[in-house]
Amino acid sequence: MERRVFQRDGMTIVEKLLSWSSGAERARPGMIVESRLDLVLVNDVTGPLAIEQFRKIGVGRVFDPSRIALVMDHYAPNKDVQSAAQSKMLREFAREMGIKSFWEIGRCGIEHVLLPEEGLVKPGMIIVGADSHTCTYGALGAFATGIGSTEAAVAMATGKCWFRVPESQSYRIDGRLDRYVTSKDVILTIIGRIGVEGASYMSMEFSGSTVEAMSLDSRATMCNMAIEAGAKCGIVEPDEVTRRYVSERTADLIEVENLFSDEDCRYAATFEFAAGEIEPVVALPPLPSNCVPAAEASNVKVDQAFLGSCTNGKLEDLALAAEILKGETIHPNVRMIVIPATWRVYREAMEKGYLSIFLDAGACISCPTCGPCLGGHMGVLADGERCISSTNRNFVGRMGSPRSEVYLASPATVAASAITGHVTDPRTIR
Amino acid sequence: MIGRAHVFGDNVNTDVIIPAAYLNTYDPLILGRHAMEGIDPGFSSRVRKGDIIVAGANFGCGSSREHAAIAIKACGISAVVASSFARIFFRNSINIGLPALVAEEARSVREGDELEILLDDGLIRNLTKNEVYRFSPLPEFVIEILRDGGLLEHTRRRLGR
Numbered sequence: 001m002e003r004r005v006f007q008r009d010g011m012t013i014v015e016k017l018l019s020w021s022s023g024a025e026r027a028r029p030g031m032i033v034e035s036r037l038d039l040v041l042v043n044d045v046t047g048p049l050a051i052e053q054f055r056k057i058g059v060g061r062v063f064d065p066s067r068i069a070l071v072m073d074h075y076a077p078n079k080d081v082q083s084a085a086q087s088k089m090l091r092e093f094a095r096e097m098g099i100k101s102f103w104e105i106g107r108c109g110i111e112h113v114l115l116p117e118e119g120l121v122k123p124g125m126i127i128v129g130a131d132s133h134t135c136t137y138g139a140l141g142a143f144a145t146g147i148g149s150t151e152a153a154v155a156m157a158t159g160k161c162w163f164r165v166p167e168s169q170s171y172r173i174d175g176r177l178d179r180y181v182t183s184k185d186v187i188l189t190i191i192g193r194i195g196v197e198g199a200s201y202m203s204m205e206f207s208g209s210t211v212e213a214m215s216l217d218s219r220a221t222m223c224n225m226a227i228e229a230g231a232k233c234g235i236v237e238p239d240e241v242t243r244r245y246v247s248e249r250t251a252d253l254i255e256v257e258n259l260f261s262d263e264d265c266r267y268a269a270t271f272e273f274a275a276g277e278i279e280p281v282v283a284l285p286p287l288p289s290n291c292v293p294a295a296e297a298s299n300v301k302v303d304q305a306f307l308g309s310c311t312n313g314k315l316e317d318l319a320l321a322a323e324i325l326k327g328e329t330i331h332p333n334v335r336m337i338v339i340p341a342t343w344r345v346y347r348e349a350m351e352k353g354y355l356s357i358f359l360d361a362g363a364c365i366s367c368p369t370c371g372p373c374l375g376g377h378m379g380v381l382a383d384g385e386r387c388i389s390s391t392n393r394n395f396v397g398r399m400g401s402p403r404s405e406v407y408l409a410s411p412a413t414v415a416a417s418a419i420t421g422h423v424t425d426p427r428t429i430r
Numbered sequence: 431m432i433g434r435a436h437v438f439g440d441n442v443n444t445d446v447i448i449p450a451a452y453l454n455t456y457d458p459l460i461l462g463r464h465a466m467e468g469i470d471p472g473f474s475s476r477v478r479k480g481d482i483i484v485a486g487a488n489f490g491c492g493s494s495r496e497h498a499a500i501a502i503k504a505c506g507i508s509a510v511v512a513s514s515f516a517r518i519f520f521r522n523s524i525n526i527g528l529p530a531l532v533a534e535e536a537r538s539v540r541e542g543d544e545l546e547i548l549l550d551d552g553l554i555r556n557l558t559k560n561e562v563y564r565f566s567p568l569p570e571f572v573i574e575i576l577r578d579g580g581l582l583e584h585t586r587r588r589l590g591r
Contacts, residue, residue: 032569049456049496053582058591075454082454132494132518148496148522149456154585162571196441197488201517230488230516287441374450374493393492395445397468402446 046130053153063159069101109342119250123238141238167268175275183218184410192291200230305418308339312390322354331421440486462504490519527580
């Protein structure tokens with residue numbers, strides 16, 4: 001088993017990861033380091049350009065075919081001829097380079113749920129992805145951040161990437177969350193407090209008894225949205241929950257030592273939240289930071305309710321929505337779209353009976369894709385329409401027309417609102 | 431570098447810079463035609479080659495799509511000046527050879543002002559208003575990437591190809 005021993009020298013987790021991977025004696029915030037990469041990810045939107053740029057570099061081979069992942073998720077299954085051509089490029093590149101981490105439609109899914117599920121993400125890793133939500137993997141104790149296509153091309157060629165060592169912010173959440181209050185409500189509440197630039201270029205480190213009690217899926221939702229506060233990454237100290245999750249999915253483990261923030265490390269800022277005070281919330285358009293209690297937005301009628309995405313399309317998200325929708329009927333003026341994030345989630349949701357609950361309630365179930373989250377396909381909005389959505393961005397035109405609106409919420413709030421036809425605090429339903 | 435200013439506010443995100451409907455291509459010509467379409471339809475037809483975008487805080491927040499920086503460059507914009515940038519957009523911009531300059535003082539720039547950017551001096555001159563703004567100096571290796579014309583060319587040079 002590979003073993004990575006990190007130094008103890010008054011450093012945060014991220015400073016340790018960047019020191020170890022770059023060979024720098026002690027990576028201090030502001031320093032520029034060049035790190036060795038454990039995994040480089042591209043998708044069907046960013047990958048084709050990365051592949052074209054890669055060819056221009058002229059190295060012929062990728063640095064290590066076992067450390068590259070190609071995921072077709074944004075426009076897959078393909079919505080038109082052009083997106084089909086983009087997927088085809090990934091398919092051919094995988095074959096040509098001998099890249100095994102490529103999954104055909106039917107065995108694929110949304111990248112940030114798929115890769116941890118496949119056992120490819122482990123504590124102690126350094127990961128870059130040509131997708132902004134690559135920061136999700138911090139939930140497993142990896143340093144993971146988004147880059148663009150050209151940079152991904154260079155990463156595929158050299159296996160290296162430069163980083164400015166970020167300052168770290170500590171977010172400590174303690175106590176028990178109320179029924180139907182989820183990690184999505186926690187992260188939206190945090191972004192509501194600090195703003196969409198509140199963690200710009202920094203690492204958001206999540207800790208406290210609330211986070212320790214969370215499943216890996218719940219932690220992933222929090223790290224996933226670190227980018228919505230401008231952060232370079234989100235991270236949770238790996239613990240027994242992490243170790244169990246990873247060891248259930250791969251035998252190829254990395255043993256890590258001292259992968260935690262030292263007691264004498266330095267934070268740029270420290271925030272504390274009491275879990276008991278966090279309510280089900282929605283982020284009003286057009287920014288994820290426009291956070292208000294769901295109960296205060298109950299005058300907002302919705303046309304569409306969307307449950308899915310890399311943020312909240314996981315099994316526990318579907319389980320929670322199914323609990324609320326069981327025996328209920330979706331409001332006649334609402335269409336609800338459910339997209340399990342991966343085929344594994346799809347199968348388990350089927351076996352556990354969640355899909356039947358959704359169908360009985362009148363929801364539409366699609367195959368795994370990013371789809372409507374980015375206004376791609378499978379649920380794009382018309383002028384004047386409103387969607388309550390378990391996704392991550394509510395920017396102008398994000399899910400379709402520039403004159404449509406997106407309200408971000410947890411799976412529980414999405415399900416409750418689908419029943420009533422307006423933004424609803426799920427605690428008032430059951 | 432001399433061009434007219436096109437002024438935008440805070441939090442201009444990548445979804446409005448290049449809406450996702452156009453992410454089924456990475457052709458700069460097509461992307462350039464739709465630059466800023468989500469916030470300012472018709473923008474690309476008003477741009478003259480060399481023009482400069484001046485924006486508020488957190489420019490380019492949101493997705494990692496390099497398509498956003500490509501669209502802006504392809505429609506004829508020569509540089510983006512902002513109070514601050516989202517990090518992935520900043521990297522993408524530099525990597526494709528589009529200068530991204532942080533200058534809080536440039537908030538006084540108005541639509542159509544004529545600007546001159548002196549990259550080596552770290553200065554932006556507003557020729558219309560007769561003002562001078564200082565931009566935050568770029569790290570030496572970033573300047574090197576810009577000088578080489580982008581990350582790709584820079585990497586090829588480093589690898590000796």
